[in-house]
Amino acid sequence: MSKKLITLTLLVVFLFTMSSIGLAQEKQIEFWTMQLKPTFTDYINGVISDFEEENPNIDVKWVDVPWADMEKKILAATAANNAPDVANLNVPFSMKLAELDALVDMDANLSDDVKDRYFPTVWKANTYEGETHAIPWYLSTSVTMYNETIFENAGLNPDNPPQNYWELLEMGRQIKEKTGKFIFLPPIAETGRYMEYMVREGIPLMNDDGTAAFNTEKSVEFLQLWARMYEERLIPEETVTEGHNAAVDFYQSGQAAILLTGPQFLSRIEENAPEIFEKTRVAPEISGSAQKVGVAVMNIAVLEQTEYKDASLKFAAYITNNENQLEFCKLVNILPSTKKAAQAPYFTEIDPNSVKDKAKKVSAEQLERAENLVPPIENQSQLNEVINQMVQNALLGKKSPKEAISDAETEWNNIMSN
């Protein structure tokens, strides 16, 4: 009896050991994305299973995280030494992690032919001090969406949408007078977005040594423009405390004539406000005197804490390759970061009657000129706050634009010198 028991026990132990050895050969990497479920569950699962087929000893575990929670979750996981291996991040956040040496340098670890796939201007979005800390994944350039009915009611020609910020003052006055509506809600008082506006206008942000360079006469005039629009209520008073979400709200509810955002938001407008969607037309993004076009970059980074650096790099390069990106772009109105995918006829052969298609074409056409307007800077969130306060003070008339900019310059330099 006991002999049988001993044999049985040994057999079980043997089997367990063998299976755990088998498991040990498998490399398990954890991949976090920002809010891609449930819409893109099948797509991502497809990419993962294709990758696992080509790489039988790598197992990818996919975790999807709500947009707003990603930062906190990764920070908490990193602090607990439990960070994912590969993560989909946005540029400001990956910069925050890169500042603290938490990300793997892609320049040093990827081969040249992989790196060459990507648009150089977009690759630079993640370059800081000679290291590129993430691979650009999917992109979005903003387009101008406008409500043709409000334009017509205000006596403006819908075939002639505004192209630069300075036109908005007169147009705004006309819209307010004839229809009582706002022209749009510029998200300039939050998240340092005003810096992008300044770059589009051709106002320099900082000098080579990191000190502030935006205290110029042009800069004062530019801020004065927005302060005047705020004072005359051509833009809603909520500009001073709310941002992009409110901008979409105001447009969707028919209270604003224009919305500057990525084409993917057309789906949201179609769902929430079909009557506004019917009246929506698209045009290239309104810019400033420097005619620059911005691009929002989502990227794929590999965390330094990873146990399987090669496997993680392999997966990061795989999910951002031409074929996979093109497939993703066919599911939703985003753009690829790779040159070959962006040249696909998918982006130029469109249905002229579909506003979503037109938006896709316009945003793709802008891609060549597009750049990440605000380069990665250290202490980004503190500097953003300085700019936010500067704009809020000027809009509310608490400080004159000149004073607000001057004070912001001093604070910026203080932060950079610490």
Add this chain to the structure above:
Amino acid sequence: MKLRKTYTPYLFLVPALIFMGIFLFYPIVDVFRLSFTNYNMIQEASYVGNQNYQDLLNDPLFWKTLKNSFIYLIGVVPLLVILPIFIAILVNRKLKGIKWFRAAYYIPVVTSMVVVGIMWKWLYRGNGLLNYLLQTIGLINEPISWLTSTDYALYSVMAVTIWKGLGYYMVIYLAGLQSIPQDLYEVAQIDGANWWQKHLHITIPLLKPSILLVTILSSIAAMKVFTEVYVMTKGGPINSSKTLVFYIYEKAFENLNLGYAAAMGFVLFVIIFILSFINFKVLGQE
């Protein structure tokens, strides 16, 4: 036999104590330790002495947010202590359908603060419902900038905290009212006391334990305010509605300066501790 009797109650307390030890006492001690470092969640923390404390003394935003938190305290606590007493008295009658009123007052309490914040943000808009109503009935001529004026933003947010909290404290007082013997009121009635005198001389003194509880709870809640600020104004415009806890959150999770945030957190902890102590002294005596 006698020994076992005295041990048993303590044994029952042990699990709760362990839980509190791990999730409450240990973090408090660790935050105190963190406040002497420059921890940023990713790299090893290094000791910086009391640099963080020195920095916060010289930080104008720390003092501004502390002041905002105190305004919050002074504005919200008296209203949340007094108003629910009267609401509780009103819903304490055995009228038909009174339960619906109690439920109605409690619904804001069980609604997520995020939802409440978004809802009130819409109501407070320049062309929102509140301005529309006030203008229609002629109370105001121009719309008021509830959340976008540095003068009003903080108070507008406070109003939402009060609105949401009324039902919570009403329930505490309701429970307290049940233990007041009805014959006291009958005696007072015979003596010719009116409604106001009855409640001033009977209800309120006998509700003292509940009042103490509500004062402490609402004081702590007022000092810890975060969600309403985050959803409605993000502390703006120009930091006028930024509370200390919101500033701590920003420092910790936006700027990744957890050492500094820990220092501010510890200062907040000491302030709340002192407040609670004062509360007990003032209201605890009979």
